[in-house]
Amino acid sequence: QKEVEQDPGPLSVPEGAIVSLNCTYSNSAFQYFMWYRQYSRKGPELLMYTYSSGNKEDGRFTAQVDKSSKYISLFIRDSQPSDSATYLCAMRGTGRRALTFGSGTRLQVQP
Amino acid sequence: NAGVTQTPKFQVLKTGQSMTLQCAQDMNHNSMYWYRQDPGMGLRLIYYSASEGTTDKGEVPNGYNVSRLNKREFSLRLESAAPSQTSVYFCASSRSSGENNEQFFGPGTRLTVL
Numbered sequence: 001q002k003e004v005e006q007d008p009g010p011l012s013v014p015e016g017a018i019v020s021l022n023c024t025y026s027n028s029a030f031q032y033f034m035w036y037r038q039y040s041r042k043g044p045e046l047l048m049y050t051y052s053s054g055n056k057e058d059g060r061f062t063a064q065v066d067k068s069s070k071y072i073s074l075f076i077r078d079s080q081p082s083d084s085a086t087y088l089c090a091m092r093g094t095g096r097r098a099l100t101f102g103s104g105t106r107l108q109v110q111p
Numbered sequence: 112n113a114g115v116t117q118t119p120k121f122q123v124l125k126t127g128q129s130m131t132l133q134c135a136q137d138m139n140h141n142s143m144y145w146y147r148q149d150p151g152m153g154l155r156l157i158y159y160s161a162s163e164g165t166t167d168k169g170e171v172p173n174g175y176n177v178s179r180l181n182k183r184e185f186s187l188r189l190e191s192a193a194p195s196q197t198s199v200y201f202c203a204s205s206r207s208s209g210e211n212n213e214q215f216f217g218p219g220t221r222l223t224v225l
Contacts, residue, residue, distance in 0.1 A: 008151065032212070043115075043201055043216035044154070088153065097142055097161060097205070097212060098169055101153035 003027050006089055006102030014110050019076040023089035023102045026070065030091040030100070033065050035074045038086045038104065047087075048074065079109045112137050115217035117202050123223045124192045132187040132220050134202030142205045143185035144169075144214065145177060147198040154201065160185055192224045 006023045013019055021035075032051055036044035048063040050056045056063045062075040072091075076083055089102040118133045136143065141162045146154040146169075156169030160179040174196060176188045185204075189196060199221050203214040 004153070006153075034213075036216075041219075043218045045216070046213055049213055090154075092212070098144070098156045098159060099154075099214060101155075103151055103153040 001026065002103075003100050004089065004091065004102040007105055008103055010106040010108055012108045012110060013079055015079060015081060017079050017109070019079050019083070019107060019109075021074040021076075021087050021089075021105050021107070023072050023091075024070055025072075025091060025100075027091075027093070027100070028067075028070070029093035031094045032092050033063070033072050034090040034099070035061075035063055036088040036090060038088060040085075044088055076107075079107075081109050081111045083107060084109050114138065115202055115204055115215055117200075117217040117220050119220060120218070121221045123225065124189075125225050126193060128192050129188070129190050130192065130222075131189075132200055132202075132222075133184070134186065134217060135184045136202075136204040136215075137183065138204060138206075138215065139182070140204035140215075141182070141207045142212075143179065144203040144205075145175075145185070145187045146201045146203065147171065148201060148219075149198050157187065157200075192222075194224045196222065197224045198222060 004025045035048040038044040053067045060077045064073040086104040088104045090099040115136045144159040145157040158177040160166045163182045202217045205214045
């Protein structure tokens, strides 16, 4: 079983919709949680970075972490065609440098 | 600032050939990483270098070697390429370990081994 599970999609939504992307994990030592966006044939770029449980908001993006359920989410409000990409969750434990990634969810926002 | 740069962008090898993937960062970061990305597998860590002069194995190190040439540069070498090493390779860097360990990625190298 993978340490981090993520639905590969594709997830197709109309422009303006609220998008919910999720990951579950099994390692209770994970403390730092990240969401990366990866456009086709490009490197991942960091979107959100959170520590431990709670919410973090940045513009149209909100990241949630529920450590009791080992579940993290990324919400995208007012989705745009430019949001079409693969979204990767990543996480690590305290004192560790290496990240453990989910396999990514491909999102398509239809104009 | 260019961030993280990787060369080459594309490469085709025959089984048994060797090659070195180059990575450089201009952000004065201490830590550097090599990942591979395969369909349905996400990114998996091959090797990392916490600081200049140190390297450590990641999740999938077999068949690879690395060199941290200086603070800026971290290379990945395939001594005898195999078809299983067909993948997209990403280099990343971060300032340090600790709380603020955001990793910044390069554009990737697409490698095909025939």
